[in-house]
Amino acid sequence: MRIAGRKITLKTVLLYAIVITVTLVMLMPFAWMLSASLKLSRDVFAFPIEWIPSEPQWQNYVDIWTKIPLALFIYNTSKLTIIVTLLQLLTSSFAAYAFAKLNFPYKNTLFLGYIATIAMPWQVYMVPQFLLMREFGLNNTHLALICLQAFTAFGVFLMRQFYMSIPTELCEAARIDGMNEYQIWARIMLPLSKPALSTLTIFTFVSTWNDFLGPMIYLTKTELKTVQIGLRMFISQYSAEYGLIMAASVVALIPVLVVFLSLQRFFVEGIASTGLKG
Secondary structure, three states, X not given: OEEOOEEOOHHHHHHHHHHHHHHHHHHHHHHHHHHHOOOOHHHOXXXXXXXXXXXXXXXXXXXXXXXXXXXXXXXXXXXHHHHHHHHHHHHHHHHHHHHHHOOOOOHHHHHHHHHHHHHOOHHHHHHXXXXXXXXXXXXXXXXXXXXXXXXXXXXXXXXXXXXXOOOHHXXXXXXXXXXXXXXXXXXXXXXXXXXXXXXXXHHHHHHHHOOOHHHHHHOOOHHHOOHHHHHHOOEOOOOEOHHXXXXXXXXXXXXXXXXXXXXXXXXHHHHHHOOOOO
């Protein structure tokens, strides 16, 4: 079979069929969530599924702002997410530059020790962290979450692997021209590392925005809570307003989609390039 001068083989057809099938399976939960957000709670789990509601409940998207202080929760989540993302980009890129381009005693040992913390589940040390934040008087503050999430071993690993692919001769030439290490990091390494920075931005933004357990542990005041905790407020003692939960989930998903679509052109390049050298 030929199309526009190209020979289409059975292998190619099967490959595209598999990709399309997997894509549809991945998109199905999001389609169901969007459909459920326009239904009454009693109709959400009706079977067979009515993908396009005959009577869309657009009022759900109005009620979510009045039933709970959703605007405040989105503001809190946005503040935490932006601050944590910026801090992780700063600390990760800065530490990664030292591990990739500077020489100091026990560099590799320190790097391996730091990266090894990735293998330790957060649940193992979340109680000591909570006790530490309580001793510092940071309970019921956003600062506790910011301090705990400002540093990430994964971000250092990601950035360091990308920096390893940048020729060291660039740094040496900059030093000969009189640049110090801070200037080399800011003027040479950062502009060249946009793919890795974009990848880290996506990972950090999504994980911080969707974080539930951290805010649940440290934040008890309503005015401090995040959108993920706010979704739980639609669940009462005897029932759950699933239509409102799905509507609020759609709204909460929008910022994540915006960030991903804005940076996705760098995403694949950043993932591919981090494994070139190590």
